[in-house]
Amino acid sequence: xxxxxxxxxxxxxxxxxxxxxxxxxxxxxxxxxxxxxxxxxxxxxxxxxxxxxxxxxxxxxxxxxxxxxxxxxxxxxxxxxxxxxxxxxxxxxxxxxxxxxxxxxxxxxxxxxxxxxxxxxxxxxxxxxxxxxxxxxxxxxxxxxxxxxxxxxxxxxxxxxxxxxxxxxxxxxxxxxxxxxxxxxxxxxxxxxxxxxxxxxxxxxxxxxxxxxxxxxxxxxxxxxxxxxxxxxxxxxxxxxxxxxxxxxxxxxxxxxxxxxxxxxxxxxxxxxxxxxxxxxxxxx
Numbered sequence: 001x002x003x004x005x006x007x008x009x010x011x012x013x014x015x016x017x018x019x020x021x022x023x024x025x026x027x028x029x030x031x032x033x034x035x036x037x038x039x040x041x042x043x044x045x046x047x048x049x050x051x052x053x054x055x056x057x058x059x060x061x062x063x064x065x066x067x068x069x070x071x072x073x074x075x076x077x078x079x080x081x082x083x084x085x086x087x088x089x090x091x092x093x094x095x096x097x098x099x100x101x102x103x104x105x106x107x108x109x110x111x112x113x114x115x116x117x118x119x120x121x122x123x124x125x126x127x128x129x130x131x132x133x134x135x136x137x138x139x140x141x142x143x144x145x146x147x148x149x150x151x152x153x154x155x156x157x158x159x160x161x162x163x164x165x166x167x168x169x170x171x172x173x174x175x176x177x178x179x180x181x182x183x184x185x186x187x188x189x190x191x192x193x194x195x196x197x198x199x200x201x202x203x204x205x206x207x208x209x210x211x212x213x214x215x216x217x218x219x220x221x222x223x224x225x226x227x228x229x230x231x232x233x234x235x236x237x238x239x240x241x242x243x244x245x246x247x248x249x250x251x252x253x254x255x256x257x258x259x260x261x262x263x264x265x266x267x268x269x270x271x272x273x274x275x276x277x278x279x280x281x282x283x284x285x
Contacts, residue, residue, distance in 0.1 A: 057275060065272070069282045077211050077272050077279070084269035087153070089145040092132050093123055095153050095266050099258045110254070112157040112201070113167065113194055114182045125161060133159035135202055136209040137169035141220035141234035149213050149222070153262055154271050155205040167192045171228040171237040172202060172245075190228040191238070200249030203242040204273040207280060210236075211272070224284070239284065246273070246280050 058066055065076040087095060097120045102108040108117040111130050122129050135155040143149045159167075163182045173191035184195030194202050206224055215221030220234035227237045251259075251274045259274045273280055 057270070061270065062272065062275070071283075073279060074211055074283050078214050078216075081208075081212050081269045081272065082216070084267040086147050087151055087266060088147055089132075089151045092151055092153060092156055095262075096132065096156065096158050097123075098265065099153060099261045100158050103254065103257075109158045111163075112159050112198055113163045113179070113185050114160050115195060115197060116160065118158075123158070127162060129161050130158045131161050131164055133157050133164045133167070135205045136222065136236055137171075139169045139232050140230055140236055141213075141222055142232050143219060148217065148219050149209065152209070152212070153266060154208050154212070154259075154269075157205075171230055172206070173228050173238045173241050196249065198249070199245035200247075200251065201255050203246040203249075204251070204255075204271055204277075204280075206236050206242055207246075207273050207284070208271040211283075212269075243280060243284060246277065250277060 062080065065073055065080060068076050097109060100109045100112075101120075102110050102117045105117055107119060109120055109130065110117055112133060112135075118130055123131065125131060133156065134150070135157060136149070138144055138150055141149070145151065149155075160181065163179060163185070166179055166182075166187055170187065170190060170192040172193065174186075174193050176186035176188035176191065176193060179185040179187055182195070184197075186193040193199075209222050210224050213219050213222040222234050222236070224239040224242060225235045225237050226239045227235065230237060255274055259271050263270045
């Protein structure tokens, strides 16, 4: 071996020994330096998993929509997500206990506007309870709570009873006065602004409803517009603000998990704007 050879000739060739030792020291120093060099940081596991899941759905679930834009994309997505299992309004209670489960406490749900973690058993209509919030207000199109848009859990979320009442059937917009008991939420006579952490969630739920319900199945054609005070018309505003919120608050782990639970367990359809946020601009600019 190269390292042991100088040792066998040390008595006859001291100079060679010194040179060999110096070379060995240099080699070891280089090896130690290489060992101390930091390894490249691995890619975050979550982002890799998310990318793989979306790619898989592009090849299967979303394949008819890939490569399309504008009205063609909207029509294709309508065809895709309209294939769903519908549940009753009474079944929504148990569904929300799964879709909105607190990831840190499986006995609780997370309330959309307050962000409060609350016992699943506290659902009802009394002060302090949580109930079923229609993010697309059910009076906007007057579809109520009958099976269909009124029970579509892609836009139904647990909410504090009182905060839900304050939101009422208002359109979404920026501004207003602070909502008591719900920090970060604001309201005025014709609009409601949710806390920052769910602004994008709200936007994507509204836009899902606009693609899913296009005047078929006997239901109204739901569309976003740039107004507030839409009343019972099948519109929800304000579109320009919803697009800002979508950009400001991209899909997070909670929202992605919720989409997956709905797809796997309940309706077997997906919110495409959670999987493909760029499709919002492709359809609405």
